[in-house]
Amino acid sequence: MSFEAILFDCDGVLVDSEPITLGALRHMLNASGWAITAEECQHIFIGKTVRSETARIERETGQPLTDAWMAAFYALRDAGLHARLQAVPGAVAAVQQCHALLGGNIAVASGADKAKVLMQLDKVGLLPLFDPHIFSGHDLPRTKPFPDVYLAAAASLRRDPRRCLVIEDALPGLQAGLAAGATVWGYCPREGGHTTPEALLAAGAQRVLRDMGELPGLLGQTD
Known part of the structure; x- marks a missing residue:
């Protein structure tokens, strides 16, 4: 051995899990004003934490990345994982x-x-x-x-x-x-x-x- x-x-x-997680993230980002594509979302976030891209998210959405936003993302992500993982x-x-x-x-x-x-x-x-x-x-x-x-x-x-x-x-x-x-x-x-x-x-x-x-x-x- x-x-x-x-x-x-x-x-x-x-x-x-990555298609489910990235799909939830993209939905949240689109709703916050960042028209990010699926390909861009994968390229930017794969293998990273969401918070590691805080500055970019805040720049693209024009909004602070709050704990409440992260909690909503986690809830959406986890619902998808529970249903389809x-x-x-x-x-x-x-x-x-x-x-x-x-x-x-x-x-x-x-x-x-x-x-x-x-x-x-x-x-x-x-x-x-x-x-x-x-x-x-x-x-x-x-x-x-x-x-x-x-x-x-x-x-x-x-x-x-x-x-x-x-x-x-x-x-x-x-x-x-x-x-x-x-x-x-x-x-x-x-x-x-x-x-x-x-x-x-x-x-x-x-x-x-x-x-x-x-x-x-x-x-x-x-x-």
């Missing part, structure tokens, strides 16, 4: 196999708020496999692209980050994994991926998975 632990991003890697194809079986292969040494390191991460993992049946090793960048001094959330996840498993594998689908998270000292594999589905395999490799991913079901069989291999 080449790695002692696997640290998974959540959105876009374990759960197919599904696991990334192949992710549940892959996590189950990785959990067995690594003796439980797996964790989630997400840039999303922890309540959302927990709800999503619970909805697709993955929560028992990761609990209590579930971390949010919102709870740390810095979120992705800084390494804090991956360092916290590795520490919770008592593993050297340099012996950990990170699975990421977005460039900020890939940068965070690399900054933590981990090996990073990108994930880009054959249909609907928001970051190309070429972009993930150019940013430092060692390899790119096109199907999450490939992951367990690749763990003993080295490039």
Whole structure:
């Protein structure tokens, strides 16, 4: 086995949540006066927190980004997730196999708020496999692209980050994994991926998975 632990991003890697979340965000931004397109919303916000773009949102809408606005966004987002969220194809079986292969040494390191991460993992049946090793960048001094959330996840498993594998689908998270000292594999589905395999490799991913079901069989291999 080449790695002692696997640290998974959540959105876009374990759960197919990004279209739902970005759809809710775009609805809120449009209603606030920013005629942002779906493509622009994905380009600007994928892999980031909404509040990290506060200055741009306030400039484009002409309104302050208030706690009440964020609460309304979270409510709209969570309603959509509760109604329509599904696991990334192949992710549940892959996590189950990785959990067995690594003796439980797996964790989630997400840039999303922890309540959302927990709800999503619970909805697709993955929560028992990761609990209590579930971390949010919102709870740390810095979120992705800084390494804090991956360092916290590795520490919770008592593993050297340099012996950990990170699975990421977005460039900020890939940068965070690399900054933590981990090996990073990108994930880009054959249909609907928001970051190309070429972009993930150019940013430092060692390899790119096109199907999450490939992951367990690749763990003993080295490039």
